Amino acid sequence: MEKGSRARRVMWDTFVKMQNCVPNLDKILKGIQIYGCDPSHQPIPAQLLLEFLSELKDVRQKHKETxxxxxxxxxxxxxxxxxxxxxxxxxxxxxxxxxxxxxxxxxxVEHELLARGRDHEEWRQKHLREELEKxxxxxxxxxxxxxxxxxxxxxxxxxxxxxxxxxxxxxxxxxxxxxxxxxxxxxxxxxxxxxxxxxxxxxxxxxxxxxxxxxxxxxxxxxxxxxxxxxxxxxxxxxxxxxxxxxxxxxxxxxxxxxxxxxxxxxxxxxxxxxxxxxxxxxxxxxxxxxxxxxxxxxxxxxxxxxxxxxxFVGEERKEYFIRHFEDRTVAAAVFKHVEENEILYTMSYNPSYCWILALALGPFFTQRARDPQRVPKTITQLYSYYIYNILKNHGRQIERPRDVLLRVGQMAFRGVSEKKIVFTDGDLIKYNLQPSQFLSGFLMELLEREDSARCVVYTFPHLTIQEFVAAVAQFLIPDGRDILKFLTEAHSTTDSRFEVFLRFVAGLSNPMTARGLEEFLGAFPHQTTCRVIDWVKEEVKRQSGNTWSEAGKRSLLNTLHYLFESQNRGLAQAALGSVEKLSFSGMTLTPIDCAVLSHVIGLCDTIKHFNLEYCHIQCEGIQRLGPGLHKCQELRLSYNELGDSGVKLVSAALRNPECKIQKLRLMNVGLTDSGAEDFVSALSTNSSLTELNLGLNSLTDRSVPALRRLIFTLPSLEWIRLGDNEFSKTGRRELRSLREPGPGQ
CATH class of the missing domain: 3.40.50.300 (P-loop containing nucleotide triphosphate hydrolases)
Incomplete structure (x- = not known):
């Protein structure tokens, strides 16, 4: 207090900062106000401060150390x-x-693995710039x-x-x-x-x-x-x-x-x-x-x-996880590059738990010298198959019959999926004749939980998806799978999504190449079970393909197409979709991973003529995933999606394809501007299939008129075009109307 006004000001500022840290400081300050600034007149506040220093300081330090x-x-x-x-x-x-x-x-209401990946990142970047704050x-x-x-x-x-x-x-x-x-x-x-x-x-x-x-x-x-x-x-x-x-x-x-x-x-x-x-x-x-x-x-x-x-995780945060996980930065970069290039895996990597699974399963492919790039997992079934393969490889020889043990673990896991149960007790292990072991610890984590004054051990799978995958494997280990068709149908027809990822795993395991690593330790999967799963997927796709008039029907069909994708079975896809001519998901939100699945399906099927994706909230990333298969459809409806010029450019790539079959193209209200129109018209200069084109409700102005004139006069197959509700001036609209009636020889 004798150091001058500046020292007193610093002291009072310090008191304010300490206000929530020091008990009784309010009383000390009140004492100063009552007794003045002379310490000799402040016996009560000084005593309170000493009490704090002597009684709680040591406890606080002990607490921090603990x-x-x-x-x-x-x-x-x-x-x-x-x-x-x-x-x-x-x-x-x-x-x-x-x-x-x-x-x-x-x-x-959906399974967390089905949450969006890249569009989740786009959503975050867009909204953090607007109303949301990090x-x-x-x-x-x-x-x-x-x-x-x-x-x-x-x-x-x-x-x-x-x-x-x-x-x-x-x-x-x-x-x-x-x-x-x-x-x-x-x-x-x-x-x-x-x-x-x-x-x-x-x-x-x-x-x-x-x-x-x-x-x-x-x-x-x-x-x-x-x-x-x-x-x-x-x-x-x-x-x-x-x-x-x-x-x-x-x-x-x-x-x-x-x-x-x-x-x-x-x-x-x-x-x-x-x-x-x-x-x-x-x-x-x-x-x-x-x-x-x-x-x-x-x-x-x-x-x-x-x-x-x-x-x-978004953007660089995902990459940072892999850098921190692997000591070798070269391996980290290679693993992340593979994840980044695969929509299925990239979608998973926003979640730290999935990143952990990705790192464990993919790491060996990029650390072993003699590796086959073709075997690197591309679907979630392949990813989890290799995850379980590693557990079997490292721990499977410690027990006599790993097949029987994994069957019992899978049956317990399936009951958990059915009942939405993720925590298991010693009683559950006893019920399925399981005993804690090094092998079992590869699947189940031990957790300590309190029970009155004692502590007990409970068990949980490292992640729900691992539980679902082990439950799916068990279906192929059951000696007699005669009832599997009924079982799969009932699981697929549930009103919630509890079996959705489980069924994708079942379909994926029907592929002999995917199951080969597991069979090395578990023995061959019953051929009859595999055939029945394949038959079920085929019949389910056929049954659902004509049931797209309702939201539930579209969702059910999309799920069955995910089963096709996981199976990676070209013959199955062609047999299931051999007579399907129309796919419509209009009004249903599609994620980039959904688009990747649809592209895969269309790429394997030559019969789909009508493809309706209007009002599906598809953005540039979704179109990029759809791109490889779009040219095979005769009628393509993409109106009312946020494609923008970059998305329309990806559609243009399909129009440039020499094998393009697109005859009718709907691109109403997709965010097309003059800049994008020029590139779009250039793409059509080599197209010979397009007969009808709808570009209404976009942001085209008079700047696009010359390009549209060129389109109309140079595209011989074009019979009908709509350009209404754009931003043309009266002059521009007048010039476009003059093109309605072809001149002599046109």
Whole structure:
């Protein structure tokens, strides 16, 4: 205080910055205001400060050291015999995710593997430039992103699909706080997993929850409660919580529920979480909740200040993952290049969990010297076949009959798919006569869960898609597969998508080339089962191809075409589509991966004449995937898609093809401009098949008139063209009308 005005100003600025870090600082400041600036007149504030320094400083340091030790390592499962779990430093392996400061308004009813890849990235890039804002994890409690006007205490909800990195993000947040990098406004951070909280069936309180994990707090918690503004509580995985927390339930405001305002009052775990988020318990504290989108509705009426969603990896973030995964940058570049060039695999790589599977399965192809590029997986069935092949190669010889064991694992996996169950217990293993082993650990991860005061082991597949694939393999290991046709039909007809990816795997495994690696360790798949699967796919495609009048019919047909794609069976595709002349998906949103599948199908079939993709939200990326097969259709309808000039240019490539059969082409309202029209007309200069062309509702102006004149006079096959509702002037329209009547000899 005797250093002058500048020193006093710095001191007061420092107090402001320390306000949320130091308990009782408000009392100290009030004491200064009452007693003045002379330290000799401040016995009470000085005593309070000494109490903090002597009692809580050591506990806070111990807490940081504990959290740092718990979070500094990242454990990643492998499929290698020599190394079941790879332990790395979190800072070395953590790849930044894209997080946006809102949650997109959409209903996620489809399987997470079916989520879009490249158009997901285009969506992100487009909307981040507009209304959506990227937010760093250290900004989740900044007032600039908050929807609440409260100055102290806030709640943040972060949503994301399975495997997108929510739990790893929480680990990184805790580690960064413990190492002093972020959130230093919080004196203490307490992190819980809803999965662990499920085992607490009795009434408890917040004090017991904390002491169970951090017993060194002892009797200091009462001092901790005095500064709730300095506390951050993290609850990870709301979707895994068995007890329902409904913030719209008015009964929670009853007297019994309202009693959970004391951190030492015993109540249900759900009431503790509810009261913390709603600000009834320790008002002023902050809370972070993570969840899958499927449980977001539970938080709609909660006092959430900041909503955020993890979009996963986009652009260079995907590449960074592979660079961090592989020690050899050359291998990392080769693997990512293969992923980038394959739409199926690239679509998966927005999700860290899929990146992990891709890296494990593809890595050996680019590290072995004698490798065959033709064998590198191109479909998801081929990818997972090689993933399981590696497990069998490294662990299969440790047991006598791997075929029988994998059959039982697959049967358990299928029951899980049927019941939407992803966590299995010792009781499940006993039911299917399975015992923990090094071989089994290649498929099932062991997790510790709490059960009252003890801990028990539960099991889960590394990812849902691995569970689905093992379930599909089991169908080919059943000795007598007579009922498989009925089984497949029932699974395909379910109203939700729980069997969708499972059925793709079944269809893909019917290809002998795909199954060959697995048969090396499991023995031959029954020929009759393979034939029945192929027959089922063929008949299902035939049955669904004439049922496209409804949205459900179109979706069902598209699914069966995905089965064809996974089978990679040219003869099957030609037999299934041999009499199909029309494919219509009008009004149905198609992803780039859907477009890649359709292109594959059309490329194998010579009978499809009418191809209707109007109102399908196809963008440039989708047309690029469709491109190789478009020239084979006689009537092509692409109106009302966001193709733009670059997309129309890709259509032009089909028109340039010497074998082009396109006679009728609809390109209404596709975003074509004068620049694109010139290139389009040039492409048509060598075409001899086009008879009808619709370019209405685009952005053509008088600048395009000379090119259109040239088109009309030089394209001998063209009989009809529509150019209405463009941006021509009166003069331009008059000039175009004059072309309606051909002159002598024209």
């Amino acid at each position: 959290l740092r030790a718990q979070t500094e390592s990242l454990r990643v499962n492998t499929i290698l015999m020599r190394e079941k779990v790879k332990v790395s430093q979190l800072v070395d392996r953590y790849a930044e995710l894209t997080v946006i400061s809102t949650v997109r308004d959409r209903r996620l 937010i760093r994890t250290d900004q989740l409690f900044q007032s600039s992103f908050s929807r609440s006007e409260s100055k102290s205490g806030s709640s943040a909800a972060v949503a994301g699909v399975p495997g997108i990195g929510k739990t790893t993000m929480v680990q990184k947040i805790v580690y960064d706080w413990a190492t002093g990098k972020i959130y230093q406004q919080f004196q203490f951070v307490f992190s819980f997993k809803f999965r662990d909280l499920n085992s607490i069936n009795c009434r408890t309180n917040l004090k017991e929850l904390i002491l169970d994990q951090y017993p060194y707090f002892g009797n200091f918690l009462r001092e901790v409660w005095k500064n709730p503004e300095g506390l951050l509580f993290i609850f990870d995985g709301l979707d895994k919580f068995n007890d329902k927390i409904d913030f719209a339930d008015s009964r929670r405001n009853t007297e019994a529920q309202d009693s959970c305002t004391d951190p030492e009052f015993k109540c249900k775990v759900s009431d503790i979480v509810y009261s913390l988020i709603q600000g009834k318990l320790l008002p002023g504290c902050s809370v972070l909740v993570t969840t899958r989108p499927t449980a977001l509705h539970l938080l709609e009426k909660a006092e959430i200040s900041v909503w955020a969603e993890i979009l996963g």
